[in-house]
Amino acid sequence: MKLDLNNIKIAQENIASVARKTPLFYSTTFSRESGYNVYLKCENKQKTGAFKIRGAYNKIVNLSEEEKARGVIASSAGNHAQGVAYAATALGIKSTIVMPQTAPQAKVQATKAYGAKVIQYGEVYDECYAKALEVQKEIGATFIHPFNDEDVIAGQGTIGVEILEELEDVDAIVVPIGGGGLISGIALAAKSIKPEIKIIGVQPSIIASSKASLEEGKIVTLPGVKSLADGISVKTPGDITFEYIRKYVDDIVTVSEDEIAYGIFCLMERSKLVSEGAGAVAISAVLNNKVNVKGKNIVCLVSGGNIDIAVLSKIIDRQLIILKRRIRFVVEIQDKVGELGQLVNSVVSMGANVVKVRQDTNWNDKGLDYANVLFEIEVQTREHAQNVIDSLGKKGYNLEIVG
Structure with missing residues (x-):
């Protein structure tokens, strides 16, 4: 592991002209229901609708001129795709993105609109990742990994710095986790500033590969399953991110598909926030008593808001019936x-x-x-x-x- 807080501070400077400093606000409703003082960090209000632009831009801006000239390629369930496409176009670089066939059309169309060539392949991230490596060999582009890369991790870590700058007395940060890039960066940043802070990861119970890996003490691969939280439906965490997870993450908990849907519904109805599945897992875990930490001030990261409107409609209808x-x-x-x-x-x-x-x-x-x-x-x-x-x-x- 070579990253430290200084790398994240440099990343913060690199992305300052592109990424927004997203809102952090207190939720009276969620605080009353959970017993904690709940704050929401709203990366669904970020450019491209998710946090991914932070890591993507920091990675691409650090490429050599020769790497930039070859163009870039990435694999993504959607949000990294948009971040890479946006960053590459902003820097005058060609981009190719491989996305799952099951990716929400809102994400596919947005990625194309940001200037990328899109190839759809496979059902989950890991399948389109393998396809992207094939295409990379054919076209010679520079691969931009969505999580297993230290420049990407440093970019995502800027969220942790922003949280601590605005809320010094935060006791815990609850973070969605798939491959581990987001939580690695946030955990490194937050613990470097405030060592006693707790970092809790949240995964879908049907594909909790990072949780299984943390419990086994080694990287574990699970069968590919598509969760409602498609952005964190990852079969295998990264080897780079796993080292940061083992060192800095205190616990990983899981939420069911029904709990994720309820989180999406609650964020919309009570906080007027549109969240995708991955963006809702943190508040889902808190509302369903999955998180147990000392102290009162908890930040739940709403990591993205890129959800297909048809899926959102189904969730609303179903939750109204369930309730x-x-x-x-x-x-x-x-x-x-x-x-x-x-x-x-x-x-x-x-x-x-x-x-x-x-x-x-x-x-x-x-x-x-x-x-x-x-x-x-x-x-x-x-x-x-x-x-x-x-x-x-x-x-x-x-x-x-x-x-």
Whole structure:
């Protein structure tokens, strides 16, 4: 390991004209729910929508003129792709990016818009990484690794410096971890400034390769699985990053796919922040009591906000149903004029929003004089939903919850 705080301070100077100093703010809501004083470091507000531009730019600006002339190539699930494309174009360098076929189209299109040639291959990062090495041999470009590179690590470490500059009495930083570049840089920077600070990594439980490696004391490769946190779905941590992780990271915890989705939902609803899956794992871990540290001041890193809008829509719909804030039920009514209108008015009068209503005639077991009506409604809380159901029952309606 050759990096120290001075390397990160130099990286900070290198990227000063390009990368934003992103917001760090206190969350009253998350603090109340978790019992900690929770601060959010919002790298989803960074240029290209994620922290990756820091490491990518620092790496590319440090290339020799001969390396720059050959152009650069990278493999990425999306955010490193955009960081490399942006940095290369800004410095007048050609870039080629290999991305998984499963990468969100928002990330693919953004990478192309920043000036890169995009090749899509494989299901997870490790597969497109192997493809990128093949392409590199063909075109002779300089490879920009997304995490296993000390210039990249130093660039990501500038986040740790920013946090400590703004919040000196922070007790712990909770960081998403995939291949380990981000947490290596932040941990090195933070512990160099404040040795007693705790650094906690968070990974998806279905592909927790860095956690397994830390526990085994050696690099472990897991089967490739695509998590909702696609940006940190990495089968094998880097050999360079693993040394920093072993020295500076205190613990790595995991979160489930449902917990990640809940984190995305909470960041949007309560903090008005759009986060991708990887960006939500830190707050997911805190909200689900996965983090246990002494002290009160915790910074959760929201590492990126590049999420496909269609995926975001699915998450919102699903969470509303899980939280019982969107419910479906079937009501039996008499099939006569005005009956359906009266039922709809009853539902609306209780403060529910009717999303969908469909009357099925001729299918009630009692015969042609009765009909079944399917309702889908949105309510404020689980208790509100139960009040609606109870009130309809008191009014004599026969109903059944479905879905």
